[in-house]
Amino acid sequence: MVSAKDMIIKVIPASIANDFIKKCHYSGKVCNNSSIHFGVFLNGQLHGAISLGPSLDKRKTIGTVKNTTWNEFIEINRLAFDEALPKNSESRAISIVIKLLKKNAPQIKWLLSYADATQCGDGAIYRASGFYLIGIRKNKTIIKMQDGFIIASNVLRLNGSISRKYNPNKETEKELIRKYGMQYLPGFQIKYIYFIDKDKIKDLTVPILPFKMIDDLGAGMYRGKLKDKGVGSVAVCTSSIQEESGGSILTPTHEV
Numbered sequence: 041m042v043s044a045k046d047m048i049i050k051v052i053p054a055s056i057a058n059d060f061i062k063k064c065h066y067s068g069k070v071c072n073n074s075s076i077h078f079g080v081f082l083n084g085q086l087h088g089a090i091s092l093g094p095s096l097d098k099r100k101t102i103g104t105v106k107n108t109t110w111n112e113f114i115e116i117n118r119l120a121f122d123e124a125l126p127k128n129s130e131s132r133a134i135s136i137v138i139k140l141l142k143k144n145a146p147q148i149k150w151l152l153s154y155a156d157a158t159q160c161g162d163g164a165i166y167r168a169s170g171f172y173l174i175g176i177r178k179n180k181t182i183i184k185m186q187d188g189f190i191i192a193s194n195v196l197r198l199n200g201s202i203s204r205k206y207n208p209n210k211e212t213e214k215e216l217i218r219k220y221g222m223q224y225l226p227g228f229q230i231k232y233i234y235f236i237d238k239d240k241i242k243d244l245t246v247p248i249l250p251f252k253m254i255d256d257l258g259a260g261m262y263r264g265k266l267k268d269k270g271v272g273s274v275a276v277c278t279s280s281i282q283e284e285s286g287g288s289i290l291t292p293t294h295e296v
Contacts, residue, residue, distance in 0.1 A: 158227025
């Protein structure tokens with residue numbers, strides 16, 4: 041019987057990872073910030089991809105852990121798996137990626153990831169993988185445009201094709217919402233951290249939150265739907281708060 045132990049995780053080219061993510065990630069978009077890509081293989085076939093890269097705004101993120109230098113942390117930008125993988129594949133794949141980082145990139149002391157509990161899931165995969173919960177925030181970044189297109193607010197301020205289409209006059213976010221009736225999607229953004237260097241936990245500058253706070257605040261989501269009691273396991277769709285090619289940038293926060 042096939043199990044998660046039969047998987048092989050190895051570095052793959054960005055082009056292969058991006059093709060898979062476009063097909064299997066709920067957003068259908070890749071992250072332009074990704075610089076390291078791991079493939080999850082079973083029986084010689086690619087069934088998962090994990091992309092990591094620097095924070096979009098390292099000046100804001102670096103303060104999460106004191107005494108951190110610029111190259112000592114990284115983010116999981118994209119994580120996508122298909123349905124062919126056996127139970128517990130996601131947490132095992134993340135565990136192996138962390139071990140590979142520890143061996144081949146010893147300068148990295150900690151990593152972040154964000155769960156999009158507005159469109160996808162609340163990050164059960166990270167809780168199962170030993171991450172700490174350090175942030176829960178009501179969505180104030182993901183906007184539904186007047187034509188139904190989903191975008192993050194920061195994209196509206198960029199000089200790109202998306203912003204030129206939806207914000208040609210470079211108006212403020214509040215002005216756009218007021219004038220065109222756009223709205224923030226209801227939901228939450230959830231932030232997790234993992235310490236590869238366990239000694240760095242003492243330098244964490246924000247509180248570690250109990251996992252039960254996710255449900256207490258009504259932030260629980262599984263596969264794009266609000267989570268009912270007893271529904272959990274691991275969501276295969278998780279998203280980092282990062283720039284999405286052709287899509288959005290979600291802004292990280294420490295707020296609860």
